[in-house]
Amino acid sequence: MSSSRRRAYPQPSYASGPGNAVGGGVPVPQVNQFQQQQAYNGVDAVNRQFQGLNVGGNDAYAARTAGGAQYGQYGQYQQQPATPGAGVAGGVSQSPYDQYAQTQAAVQQPLAQTGASSYYLQGNNNAAAALPLNQLYTTDLSRELPPPISDLSLPPPPLVLPPNSTLIPNSETANASPEYFRSTLNVIPTNGSLLKKSKLPLALVVKPYNALKVSDENVKVTSDTTVSRCRRCRGYINPFITLAENGRRWRCNFCNLLNDIPSSFEYDEISGTIKNKFERVELNYSVVEFVAPKEYMARAPQPIVYTFIIDVSINAVQSGLTGTITRTILESLDRIPNENKTARLAFIGVDSNLHYFRFNEGLDGTEVLIVSDIDEPFLPSPDGLLVNLEENRPAIEKLLIDFPSYFEDTANQGFALGPALKSGHKMINHIGGKLICFSATLPNLGEGKLSVRDEASVSGKPKEAKTLLTSADSFYKSFAVNCNSSQITVDLFLTSSTYQDVATLSNLPRYTAGQTHFYPAWTSAKSEDVTKLSKEVSDHLSQDIALEAVLRVRASTGIRMSSFYGNFFNRSSDLCSFPTFPRDQSYVIEMSIEENINKPVVYFQAGILHSTSFGERRIRVINLAVPTSAKLNDIYASADQLAIVNLYTHKAIETALSSTLPDARDFLVSKVVDILNVYKKELVAGNVSGASPLQLSTNLRMLPILLFSLTKHLGFRADRVPSDHRAAALNNLGSLPIPYLVKYIYPTVYALHNMPDECGLPEKLITTNEETGEEEEVVTTNILLPEPLNDSKSSWENYGLYLIDNSSELFLWVSGNVVPGLVEDLFGTDNLYAIPTGKTELPEFSEEESEFNFRVRQIIGKIREQNDSIVWKNLYVVVGGSSNEPIEISQQRDLMALRMWAYSCLVEDKTGSEPSYRDFLTSLKTKVSQ
Structure with missing residues (x-):
């Protein structure tokens, strides 16, 4: 094999127009409109030559976006000529693709990058009153074969905001990055009829947390407990408000009401010093956490509580699940968030009986208390079952070491999951926390008893979804709702080699903000199986989860939240309840436009009230500003294809469960046809007779293949699929964040x-030593x-x-x-x-x-x-x-x-009875032409 090593060089500069050398962050002189267009033409030519792309027609966007895709996700890119002086406010740290984008945006100021929050374009004071939005470029899908998959790693079209949209002029951190908050449309229609005409959906994708650990996020926290909110709409003060009356009051950007500026914004009573309100983090950053005062607490923040419900039946013992899980918990005790030493643990072993483990105060050992009455399960002891991890560490470690030996000779085939869940609920309902269930057996005793469904007679038939993918017992949903009201989350780890009824059991995590983890045919005899389960359980226990959380999303007047998708429970029309808030899921909220919107910008704000894993009540607030337009071409040019796929995935799941799987597949195809029809009728230049019916806005050109691929996904495909596998796939599709969802589909x-x-080797960069001026090779960790x-x-x-x-x-x-x-x-x-x-x-x-x-x-x-x-x-x-x-x-x-x-x-190929993508496009021509 070759032993050569890579030598990386700084990004080259490209001549992008007369007299406009761009590269390495060199400021760009102001140019007029004509020079501006010439500069872009020059950039496009360089891009095409640089990439070797065969891109025809008016596809400048394609050349630019494909040119930067190799550098990964969420670099900045410019989709259209901006007004003179327009700048880019970055949302991520400087990347190679950001550097490359500078050569494309020849008429912009250099990218201003920050490590935390926003990406959007903002004009300066000399910009035209009506700032041009993203320009529309058209692609013929039939000529884009193979489809340009580099688009899948690009960020959504830029948010182009009017000048002085933020309180702090030209703020680089005011608008949320797409990692936290993104809209399916980055230009909002000014009325509902335009939205309906476009056939594009309006929805928000919310992912409040972007790392499993707090330390891996760079979210600003307020320095005091002052929380300023609008008196009318209850929106939080944010970077998009305006000041009035010499800075003594602030005008709400949601409802326009004037509110008083808190005195603590300008004076610190404790230290007696004057403060600059413009330095407040809530006026500068798109994502911020307020430290909540006492009035935001119904009770003091509760400790983290884990109640482990462990299958000890013969199936679990023989497969090695019981031993693997107890060893994993033992090895993960130091990873459990326990900064303030208040974490509590409890253990219940489950077969046809309930085995409780009572920790005796002052002793290292435990005693086993067995309850055989599963019809009316009770707690066998008033204390010693739920104990402090720190204070009982030796006894807990000894129990986990000895646990498998208690059941090694069992022949018990029963698994009374329902009674065990109810017992766990009784144990922790006064505190809240997590019920974490590990199961290798179908629940076959007591309340919630399940039986094997007849898959053979309905698999692959229209009634498959209603027969196999819906809940077989109402207990699981009703119990989950009770858990939610008691601030209890249920998580499932299912490892059976036989039928386990994932469709029914997954209701427990769905309505309690948990997750169903499915490991078909798992066995400890396979080291790879043990590694996967152990790593995932350990990382699950180590998450810095938020406790007793609620999520509410607000919008400007005229926009209403209409549908909510994800693992949680809707406590009221717009309040989503999370007993514990996971850090590896995302949520989608569909919206409707009920009034005409007369403002150039609309605003969205997500507020998450929660208790941290270290016992502090906080409110995480995420802000997003999106421009508006009455033009259909602006709407299409700014549509976010990945966010749209996320919403349509949820709606297809909803269709499958309420109707049939064929209806869900038809729904996805119909959405592609609707969008192509609108584009052909309304936006194809001159509506030329005989033009290709497969023309679409370039920023949406991956939408058809993603929705087509979704119809072939395990969750929706027409072939016979074991119902547990299909149910688990639908569950994953309904909870994965966009980067993982896209890879799951394509x-x-x-x-x-x-x-x-x-x-496969660490990236090496050539940098210049500032002191000596000499070039040095730097090895990165990437x-x-x-x-x-x-x-x-x-x-x-x-x-x-x-x-x-x-x-x-x-x-x-x-x-x-x-x-x-x-x-x-x-x-x-x-x-x-x-x-x-x-x-x-x-x-x-x-x-x-x-x-x-x-x-x-x-x-x-x-x-x-x-x-x-x-x-x-x-x-x-x-x-x-x-x-x-x-x-x-x-x-x-x-x-x-x-x-x-x-x-x-x-997924682009023909597989079994499923067509290829080329065949799919051929069928689309017929549907669109009709």
Whole structure:
């Protein structure tokens, strides 16, 4: 293998117009409109040459966005010529793509990057009164084959705000980044009829937390407990308010009411010093946390409480679940958030009886108390069941070590989950907390008893959804609602090798803000299974969850929140209740326009009242400002295709569960047809007769393939799918944040056999030493990944090596005609059929022994590395077919099943009865032309 190393160079400067050298942050002189357009034409030409793109027509947007996609997510990009002096307020730290974007935006000021919050364009005082919004570019989908998947890593179209939109002029941190808050439309229609005419949805995607740990977020916190809110609409003071009466009052940007500025904004009574109100974090930052005063507390912040409900039936013991979970909890005790030493734990073992563990005060041991009455379960002791982790650490550790031995000889096949849940509820309902259930058995005793449903007779038929995917017992939803009112979240970890009725059980987490984690056919005999479960449970326990939380989203007058999607319970029409707030899920809120909007900007604000894991009551406030327009082309040019996919995913799930799976697939296709029809009728230039019916705004060109891919997803596909797998897939689709959702729908494929030499190694940059002026090579911690390929076998070579990431698993595809030397470098053997297949891990060779093996493992490690999700991706090695496979028939069957699973990730191709993307576009032509 080659031992060459990458030498990276600073981003080059490009001449983007007459006299306008741009690059390295050089200020750009002011130009007139004509020079401005010429500059953009020059940039487009450079982009095309730089990328080698074959982009025709008026697709300047395509050239620009594709030009920067290789550098990853959420860099800044400019979609249209801006007014002279317009600047970009950045929402993320400077990246290579941000540097490249500077060469494109030749008429803008250099990017002003911050590490925390917003990305939007804002004009200066000399800008025209009507600031031009994002320009509309048109793409012919039939000519975009293969589709440009680099668009999937781009941020949404920029938010172009009028000048002086913020209290602090030209603020760079006032508007929320798309990581926290994004709208399906980055230009809001001025009335409901225009929204209806557009056939585009209006919704917000909210992800209040962006890391599992507080320390990984850079959210500003107020210095005192002053919380200033509008007296009428109760909106929080924010960077978009205006001041009146010489700064003594502030005008609410939501309802226009004047409110008094708190005296503490300008004077600190404790220290007796004068303060500058313009330095307040709530007036400068889009995402901020207020320290809540006492009036925001119904009671003092409660401690973190974990009640572990552990399956101890014969299925759980024999599969190794009981032993694996208790060992994982033991090893994770130091990771549980317990800064103020108040965390409490309880344990219940469940088979046909309830096994409680009473901790004796002052003693290291515990005693087992068994309750066999599961019809009327009761707590066998008034104390000692729920104990302080810090004070009882030795006894808890001893219990977790001894726990499996209590049940190692069991023959009990019962699992009374319902009674165990009710007992756990009795134990902690006065405090709240989490009921974390680990199960390898279908609940078969007591309240909530379930039975195996008849899948064979309805699978693949129209009544499948209502028969197999809806709850089989009302207990689980009603109990979940009771838990929510008691501030209790239920989380499930399901590991059965047989039917477990995920569709019914998932109601518990859905209405209590928890999550259902599904591990089909899990066994401790497989080290990879143990690794995945242990890592995910440990990371789950270590999250800095928020407690006793509620979420409310406000909007400017005329906009109403109409539908809410995600794992929570609607306590009232617009108040979402979270007993504990997870940090790895997102939520979607659909909106309607009920009045004409006469203002150039509308505002949205999410407020999350919660208690931190360290016992402080806080309010996280997230602000978003979006421009408005009465023009359909502005609406389309600013639509966020990924946010739209997120909403339509939720609505398709809703359709499937209330109607049928075919109806859900038809819904997704109909949305594509509706949008194409509107675009053809209203926005195609001159509405030319005979023009392609598949023309669409360039910023929406990945919407059709994403919705098409969704119809082929495990949750919706027409093929026969085990109901547990389908239910688990629908649950994931309904809770994943956008970056993971997109990959779950359209997997990412990397070619490893011909990747550049620098891939899989730490990025190296050449920097200039400020003191000596000499160039120095700096090694970063970032591992470079190869460029993704389209999800199509047509882009594969029959001697290739490919890595597929579908957000939950990794597939390493080894083609049947792969070069033997490549196999030996990666696996340590040149015999293709001697390498381990299925769920496994790569052998570990040092960089000196095999550089290729080292680089591939580094890439896999980088893909698995994520600080905002607990998911650990198992690796499946798949060997492609050849004409002379020397394997037995039974092995061949298993290998074929594995191949078909991996092939299902190639969503652009025809798979089984499902059409290819090219076939889908052909069918769209007929539908749109009608």
